[in-house]
Amino acid sequence: MQTLMIPEIGHFALIIALLMALVQGIMPLAGAATRRPLWMAYGRPMATGQFLFLAIAYACLTASYMLDDFSVANVANNSNSLLPWYYKASAVWGNHEGSVLLWSLILGAWTFAVSRFSRELPRDMLARVLGVMGLVSVGFLAFVLITSNPFERLLPNVPQDGADLNPLLQDFGLIVHPPMLYMGYVGFSVVFAFAIAALLGGRLDAAWTRWARPWTNIAWAFLTVGIALGSWWAYYELGWGGWWFWDPVENASLLPWLAGTALIHSLAVTEKRGSFKSWTVLLAISTFSLSLMGTFLVRSGVLTSVHAFANDPSRGLFILVLLGITVGLSLLLFALRAPRVSHQVAFSWLSRDALLLINNILLVIMTVTVLLGTVYPLLLDAMDLGKISVGPPYFNALFVPLTVVLCLFMGLGPLARWKRTGGRDLLKRSWLAGLLALIIGALAPLLYRGEWNLQVSLGVLISLWVVLPMVRDLWVKTRHSSGRLAGAKRLSLAYWGMILGHLGVAVTIIGVTVVSNYAIDRNVRMGVGDSVELAGYTFTMTELGSRRGPNFLADFAEIEVRRGDSQRTFAMTPEKRLYLARGMPMTDVALRPGLFRDLYVAMGEDLEDGSWAMRLQYKPFVRWLWLGGLLMAAGGILAVADRRYRRTVTARDPEQGVAAEPREATA
Amino acid sequence: MKRRLLLLLPLLGFLVLGGFLYQGLAMNPFDRDSALMARDFPAFELTTLEDPERVVDESLLTGEVTLVNVWGEWCPTCKQEMPQLLDLADRGVRLVGVDYKDTREKGREFLAEFGNPFEVNVFDPEGSLGFDLGVYGAPETFLVDADGIIRYHHTGYIKPEDVRDTILPEVEKWRE
Amino acid sequence: MARVIRGLLAALLLLPLFAQAGGIEVRQFDDPVTEQRYQDLTASLRCPKCENQAIGDSDSPIAGDMRDRVYVQLQDGRSDKEILDFMVSRFGDYVLYNPRLEGRTLLLWGLPAALVLLGALVVVLMVRARRRSSARALSAEERDRLDALINRERTE
Numbered sequence: 001m002q003t004l005m006i007p008e009i010g011h012f013a014l015i016i017a018l019l020m021a022l023v024q025g026i027m028p029l030a031g032a033a034t035r036r037p038l039w040m041a042y043g044r045p046m047a048t049g050q051f052l053f054l055a056i057a058y059a060c061l062t063a064s065y066m067l068d069d070f071s072v073a074n075v076a077n078n079s080n081s082l083l084p085w086y087y088k089a090s091a092v093w094g095n096h097e098g099s100v101l102l103w104s105l106i107l108g109a110w111t112f113a114v115s116r117f118s119r120e121l122p123r124d125m126l127a128r129v130l131g132v133m134g135l136v137s138v139g140f141l142a143f144v145l146i147t148s149n150p151f152e153r154l155l156p157n158v159p160q161d162g163a164d165l166n167p168l169l170q171d172f173g174l175i176v177h178p179p180m181l182y183m184g185y186v187g188f189s190v191v192f193a194f195a196i197a198a199l200l201g202g203r204l205d206a207a208w209t210r211w212a213r214p215w216t217n218i219a220w221a222f223l224t225v226g227i228a229l230g231s232w233w234a235y236y237e238l239g240w241g242g243w244w245f246w247d248p249v250e251n252a253s254l255l256p257w258l259a260g261t262a263l264i265h266s267l268a269v270t271e272k273r274g275s276f277k278s279w280t281v282l283l284a285i286s287t288f289s290l291s292l293m294g295t296f297l298v299r300s301g302v303l304t305s306v307h308a309f310a311n312d313p314s315r316g317l318f319i320l321v322l323l324g325i326t327v328g329l330s331l332l333l334f335a336l337r338a339p340r341v342s343h344q345v346a347f348s349w350l351s352r353d354a355l356l357l358i359n360n361i362l363l364v365i366m367t368v369t370v371l372l373g374t375v376y377p378l379l380l381d382a383m384d385l386g387k388i389s390v391g392p393p394y395f396n397a398l399f400v401p402l403t404v405v406l407c408l409f410m411g412l413g414p415l416a417r418w419k420r421t422g423g424r425d426l427l428k429r430s431w432l433a434g435l436l437a438l439i440i441g442a443l444a445p446l447l448y449r450g451e452w453n454l455q456v457s458l459g460v461l462i463s464l465w466v467v468l469p470m471v472r473d474l475w476v477k478t479r480h481s482s483g484r485l486a487g488a489k490r491l492s493l494a495y496w497g498m499i500l501g502h503l504g505v506a507v508t509i510i511g512v513t514v515v516s517n518y519a520i521d522r523n524v525r526m527g528v529g530d531s532v533e534l535a536g537y538t539f540t541m542t543e544l545g546s547r548r549g550p551n552f553l554a555d556f557a558e559i560e561v562r563r564g565d566s567q568r569t570f571a572m573t574p575e576k577r578l579y580l581a582r583g584m585p586m587t588d589v590a591l592r593p594g595l596f597r598d599l600y601v602a603m604g605e606d607l608e609d610g611s612w613a614m615r616l617q618y619k620p621f622v623r624w625l626w627l628g629g630l631l632m633a634a635g636g637i638l639a640v641a642d643r644r645y646r647r648t649v650t651a652r653d654p655e656q657g658v659a660a661e662p663r664e665a666t667a
Numbered sequence: 668m669k670r671r672l673l674l675l676l677p678l679l680g681f682l683v684l685g686g687f688l689y690q691g692l693a694m695n696p697f698d699r700d701s702a703l704m705a706r707d708f709p710a711f712e713l714t715t716l717e718d719p720e721r722v723v724d725e726s727l728l729t730g731e732v733t734l735v736n737v738w739g740e741w742c743p744t745c746k747q748e749m750p751q752l753l754d755l756a757d758r759g760v761r762l763v764g765v766d767y768k769d770t771r772e773k774g775r776e777f778l779a780e781f782g783n784p785f786e787v788n789v790f791d792p793e794g795s796l797g798f799d800l801g802v803y804g805a806p807e808t809f810l811v812d813a814d815g816i817i818r819y820h821h822t823g824y825i826k827p828e829d830v831r832d833t834i835l836p837e838v839e840k841w842r843e
Numbered sequence: 844m845a846r847v848i849r850g851l852l853a854a855l856l857l858l859p860l861f862a863q864a865g866g867i868e869v870r871q872f873d874d875p876v877t878e879q880r881y882q883d884l885t886a887s888l889r890c891p892k893c894e895n896q897a898i899g900d901s902d903s904p905i906a907g908d909m910r911d912r913v914y915v916q917l918q919d920g921r922s923d924k925e926i927l928d929f930m931v932s933r934f935g936d937y938v939l940y941n942p943r944l945e946g947r948t949l950l951l952w953g954l955p956a957a958l959v960l961l962g963a964l965v966v967v968l969m970v971r972a973r974r975r976s977s978a979r980a981l982s983a984e985e986r987d988r989l990d991a992l993i994n995r996e997r998t999e
Contacts, residue, residue, distance in 0.1 A: 006854050240900055247895050282677060289681070296688065316692045331678035334965050338674050354970050361962040369955045375687065376942075376951045382690040385947045387699050389889045391897070391940025521882070525869045604867025615867045630812050698892075702935035768904070794908060801933040803891040803905040 007072050010060025011151040014101075017053035017108070019143040020046045024111075024134030028127035032201070034045045040123055042113045043130035049138065051112035054105045061101060061150050062092050071158040072100060078302040080164035080581060082551050090175040091165045096299070096315075097150035099178060103295070104140045106179075106186045111137065114190055114215070118394040121211060128197030129190075136189055136542035138324045147315045168553070173233030177226060181253060184223025188256060190215040191263065193289035195281045196330060199337040205593040208355070209271040214640040216267060216284075217497075220260045221636035227253050228629030229368040230662060236591055240619045241521070241600050246395040251374045252294030255367055262363035264636070269356050272417060275345035278338040279360070285334060289327040290367070296323050332666025347422040362406045369398050381541060407462040407509070412438075414470050414498060429476075433468035437461050448516065463506035470499050497521040497639025501632045508628025514621035521618075523604065526557070527611035537599060538562045542571075544612070552577040554588070557612060559601055561592065574614075599623050696744055701809070702801050707817050708735075709799035716766045716774050716788035723789060728763065729815040734808060734834070734841050736785070737765045737797055740773035742805040748825045749781040756784035760838055764788035764821035767797045767805050810834075812841045868907075870914055877917055884913050884923060887940045897940065953966055 024046035031039025061074070066086045070076040078095045079088055092098040111133045117124055144150070198204050231251065235243040244250065263283040270280040296319045347353035373390045381387055404605035415421070415429050441461030445453040476496075480487030524532050531540040543558035554575040562569045572590035580584060592599040595618045604613030685837035703709070708728050715721045727733065736752060738745040766774040769792060773819050778788070791797055800809065810819035819837045821829070872878040885899030898906040898913075908996040909930065916926050930938050942948045 037780045242900065245895075278674070286677070320685070320688055320692065323688075327681055328678065328685070331681055335671070335674040335678050347970070348974050349970055353973075354966070357969060358966055361966060365955060365958045365962055367957060372951060372954055375684070376948075378694075379687050381694055382687050387937045388934065388942050388948065389937055390942055391887070391889060391942050392919055392953065393887050393941035394951070397941075402959075403953075523867050523869050603865065607869075612865045613869050699935060702931065703935055783942055794904075798908055798912070799933060801891075801935070803903075803934070 001060055006060050006063050006067070006069065007151040007153060010057045013053045013056040013060065014141065014151075017050050017057060017104075018138065018145060020050040020053065021134050021141055022049060024136075025131055026137050027131075027159065028088075028134070028638065029131035029200075032124040032127040032131070035124075040127035043127050043134075044135065047108075047111045047115040047130055050134075051108040051510070054108040058092075058101060058105045061098060062089055065089065065092055068162070070162050071153050071155060072150075073152045074342045074528075076154055076159050076162050077495060078162065078165055080162040080551075082581075083162075083165055083170070083482035087165055087170050090168070093178050094165055094169045094174055097144070097148045099182075100140065100144050100148050100299075101150055102179065103182055103186060104137065104144055105142060106182050107137050107189060108131070110187055110190055110215075114193075118211065124127050124201060125197055125203075125208070125211075128200050129193045132193035132196045133189055136193075136326065139326065142540065143315075143318055143322060145183075147318050153454060155224075159310055164551075165593075167577075167579040167582065167584055167586050168237065168290045171233070171237055173229065173237055177229040177233050180222055181226030184219050184221075184226050184260075185253075185256060185294065187215065187219025187222055187533040188260060188288040190219065191267075191284045192330070195284035196333065198334050199281060200594045202337065204277050204281065204337075204339055206271050206274045206277075209267045210644075211528045212284070213264070213267050213271060214645045216260070220257070220264055220632035223253070223257050224629050224633040224636065227257060228633075231629075232626050235622070236589060240602065241589075241619060243515075243517075246373075248374050249298050251370050252297050255294060255370055255374075256287050256290040258363055258367040258370065259290050260282060262367070263287050263359045265356050266360050269315060269353060273345050273347075273353060275347075275353065276360075278334075278381065281338060281359075282334060285327070285330045287504045289323075290324060291369075292323050307368040310404075312540045318403050323334070326388065346419065350416060350421045351419075351425055352413065352416040355409050355416050358409050359406065362402060362409070364632065366399060366406075369402070369661050370395065373398075384535040397493060403509070404458065407466050407505070410502065410505070411462075411469050414502065416472055429472060430469050432506070433472055434465065436468055440464055455519055456513055456517050459509055462624055463509045463513075466502055466506040466509075470502060474499065492642055492644075494639045494642040494644070497637070497642070499634045499635070500637030504628040504631030504635060506628070507624050507631055511621045511626075511628060512625025515619055515625070521623075522616050524614055524616060525607060525611050526614045529612070532614075532616060534616050535597075536564055537618070539572075539616055541599070541614075543636055544610075549577065550642055551581060552586075554578070555603065557601075557603055557614070559614075561599060572601050573598065574601045576605045587604075593623060595623055596621060608650065688698050698822065701817065703809075703817045704820060706817055708809075708811050708817055709796065711789070711790050711791075711796045711799065713791055713796060716764070716771060716778075716790040719771070719790075721789070725815060727787070727789075728811045729813060731761050731813055732838055733761045733763055733811045734838070735746075735763050735765060735811055736779065737767045737800065737802050737807045739767045739769045739805045740777040741769065743825045745806045746777075746781055748806055749784070751827055752784040752827045753782050753829050754827075758835065760835075761786055765796055765800075766790050766792075767802065768792065768794045797810075808834075810837055810841065868910070873918075880923060881913060881917055883947045884917075884926060885910055888913070889938045889940050891938055936969070 023042055026041045027042035027046075031042070032039070037080070061072075064072045064075050065079050066085065068079070068081045068088075068347035074095065074097050076347060078093045078098075083091065093102040111130065114133065115126075115130060118129070121129070156637040187578060189214045192349050194215075198208040227250075230250070231243045234245070263280070264281055265274050266280045267277045296316075299315065299319055311383070344351070352499060373394055376390050377388055397617075399441055411433070412426065412430060413424060438461060440458045441459075445451065445456040448456075476483045477491055478487035480490060520535050522532075522534060526532060526539075526541045528541055528544055531538055538561065540560045540562070541557055542560050544555070545558075546553065546555045548554075554577040556573055556575040559572045559574070560569050561572055570592065572592055574590040575588040577586045578584070587602050591601075591604040597618060599613075600619055602615040602617075604615055606612055683773050708725050710725050710740060712722060712724045715723055719784075734755065752762060762785045764787070766788050769777075769790075771790065771792075774788070774790065789796060794802075797805075800807070804823075806823065806825070808821040812818050818841050819834075821834070825834065859960065870881070882899065886897045888898045889907060890896045890898045890901040890903055890909070892903045892905045893901045896906070898909045913926055916929065920927075924971060926947070927939065936942065946951050
């Protein structure tokens with residue numbers, strides 16, 4: 001169905017959004033530099049307008065998808081009239097052009113949110129923040145309009161029907177994973193803008209960190225959920241039960257996550273103690289830069305597939321130039337404006353400051369290691385030193401020990417006080433936890449499997465070492481004359497957020513450890529009536545057949561599963577599908593999820609004697625991986641809800657400024 | 668001053684990385700040199716496509732500079748590069764084919780339809796010779812010198828200009 | 844076809860660039876140790892034809908051939924190193940997911956180690972300097988000024 005002018009309206013809206021972004025990028029910054037309130041005041045309305053027109057553009061593209069307007073090239077290449085409506089709506093971001101548009105829309109949304117919820121910001125600070133975000137937006141909108149216009153028409157040869165969405169993407173994962181991930185990536189632009197604004201304004205006190213912290217936490221929480229969803233999607237959709245591949249695409253999302261994790265901790269130090277100022281600014285710039293670089297690495301295809309890129313070299317170059325300008329200028333500004341003299345705040349070995357310093361250094365080493373492994377093949381190739389691969393064995397060999405060390409310090413973090421903690425005091429509060437962690441860690445593999453396993457012991461040990469000291473701390477802190485509940489209520493939400501976040505890390509580590517060591521994966525030949533035993537479950541094939549789906553043909557197997565000698569059984573039905581529009585075969589796995597184990601059955605090849613090669617897997621604790629991610633994200637969000645950030649403007653008289661502070665007034 | 672330099676480090680690091688990324692834009696990760704470069708052509712013992720009774724081995728490739736082309740009937744690109752191979756044969760280059768993962772009938776049909784520039788075709792139905800050559804797809808082309816040593820390797824489609832610009836000069840170079 | 848699919852995935856670039864699950868074959872192993880070695884080897888060898896996939900996870904024909912060779916050589920009692928060398932001599936270092944330590948990979952393995960040492964040094968120096976430092980955290984006055992800044996009402 002060709003519809004009127006919807007794509008043209010979208011295209012036009014996009015151009016208006018770009019113009020507004022330009023105004024938003026120039027006027028407030030110029031106003032802040034020349035102290036002209038009128039110019040600074042352009043920021044807020046432009047942010048609103050830009051978001052509005054981006055929303056219109058996005059809605060137009062979505063409408064073209066929903067209405068099957070195959071005269072739009074983007075729709076014709078990525079949709080099909082038979083596609084269910086929810087896949088049509090998510091197919092919008094299932095391709096390059098649409099996903100960059102979504103990126104821009106989300107940037108517009110974050111900008112709009114900042115302009116709404118930062119009313120207590122000083123005018124020049126807000127002007128600079130919105131200006132910086134406007135400039136970033138200009139870059140991306142120019143990228144969309146110049147190299148990746150999703151509204152291009154195929155006229156006059158309009159195809160009868162679309163080429164369909166890749167079956168791999170016809171999945172719930174496509175609906176939720178990219179928006180979450182982008183919310184995280186783009187969300188870091190806020191803290192980036194705050195840091196640049198602080199550099200520009202020359203006000204590198206702790207104030208900007210307090211304003212930026214909630215935004216950073218939210219972005220980080222989204223990114224965490226996005227990564228967890230991506231891992232989960234790969235796990236069930238790609239068909240062999242892997243959940244992390246150290247693929248450049250995954251590393252591209254892990255890099256800003258690691259830097260962002262360092263950032264939320266260093267923001268805490270800067271806000272509370274006024275130290276690490278330059279470092280926090282640098283981390284804020286780096287985190288968003290890594291988000292941009294992730295976009296470059298995957299969009300340009302320099303690391304993955306040359307074919308996606310060779311068709312259109314302008315895209316890769318455009319993003320690289322964009323990256324160069326954004327990151328280069330920011331780092332230059334940093335080099336010029338970061339405080340010349342570091343403001344030294346005293347702290348001792350046993351202090352929260354020192355532990356957070358170690359946390360930051362370790363997280364940065366992890367970030368550099370992942371970045372190095374990801375780009376190293378490219379570096380060698382560029383220097384004509386041959387082509388090598390860097391894969392999971394390398395990353396695991398370095399990442400795992402670093403994580404263990406990080407967790408050793410992490411256990412002490414919540415116990416330590418700012419500035420200094422008495423060694424005796426710290427020991428008193430942690431020895432029992434340490435001892436319990438050691439004992440349970442040592443015994444866990446014996447109790448669980450009857451055989452000792454170093455990796456499992458270590459994994460359990462460090463998880464407990466992270467959790468148990470917090471449990472003790474909670475126990476002590478919730479003591480209250482009117483009961484524990486009252487005591488719990490007294491604790492700040494920021495504290496609860498930290499507890500949840502750290503608990504999430506421990507849960508994920510347990511999941512990684514157990515599933516890596518105890519997963520069972522077996523390929524077997526099965527015909528009707530055959531039984532196979534795996535990890536205490538009996539898998540019996542009861543039926544082989546074929547069926548026709550809406551847009552595919554499928555062979556399926558019916559497997560009856562029984563646990564031990566139990567009377568109850570349940571059925572699992574894996575399929576091997578052939579998608580007709582693209583002639584593409586797909587394995588549709590059968591999953592039986594559980595908190596303590598997943599069962600996973602995939603169909604392989606027809607062995608042509610009435611039996612099939614089947615892949616049976618037992619995945620203990622695999623859900624903990626993603627559960628931990630959700631807990632971390634929940635912790636990040638909870639901390640934002642803390643009263644300190646919700647504080648509404650009090651009755652203090654702004655005109656009198658600093659002097660009007662109550663404490664001073666009474667003095 | 669020292670601190671100022673320290674603050675410049677992140678920018679320098681980024682500029683270096685950016686330079687590599689810029690270079691990376693022009694690189695093709697699939698354009699890899701063969702691991703067999705400057706090594707003996709691998710040993711094999713296979714029959715020819717033309718005659719199931721005739722067994723040939725690596726000595727087939729000594730004595731003269733030879734272009735070995737790995738092809739298969741199932742490979743569409745192989746059909747497209749046939750004119751270039753015929754052109755090379757016309758220019759006096761000795762060509763030997765390796766019919767990779769094919770059936771005898773299909774291989775013969777292919778040559779009947781698209782022409783046969785090869786002096787002889789080694790029939791490799793299991794892909795064992797192809798595997799020893801490190802072939803992971805067809806077409807791939809190897810230049811073997813008179814001593815049976817691999818001197819040049821081309822992955823994928825040979826464009827008409829490749830014949831003139833790279834392959835013929837390489838052949839000339841190793842004939843000397 | 845595979846190229847088209849990868850192109851599309853490359854366009855999306857959120858999922859790792861894999862084709863879908865493949866390589867489900869039934870193999871008999873004499874003992875669980877050999878089976879584990881087979882799984883480790885097929886996970887650490889990269890498919891030369893694919894985007895970025897271990898041969899154990901790929902359904903491309905060459906990955907299948909490579910799995911066959913790994914299996915046969917394991918049955919012949921060859922060591923892991925012999926099997927990896929066999930593959931490298933045909934397909935190059937590219938197929939090793941675990942790059943060997945040599946001149947050109949010195950930085951790859953060495954930099955993280957150097958960073959750990961440097962990091963430890965930085966921690967020691969910083970904490971020592973700050974223990975002695977007479978400076979203090981924000982003074983009461985500074986803290987108040989900060990609070991004022993944060994709470995300053997919109998002045999438009």
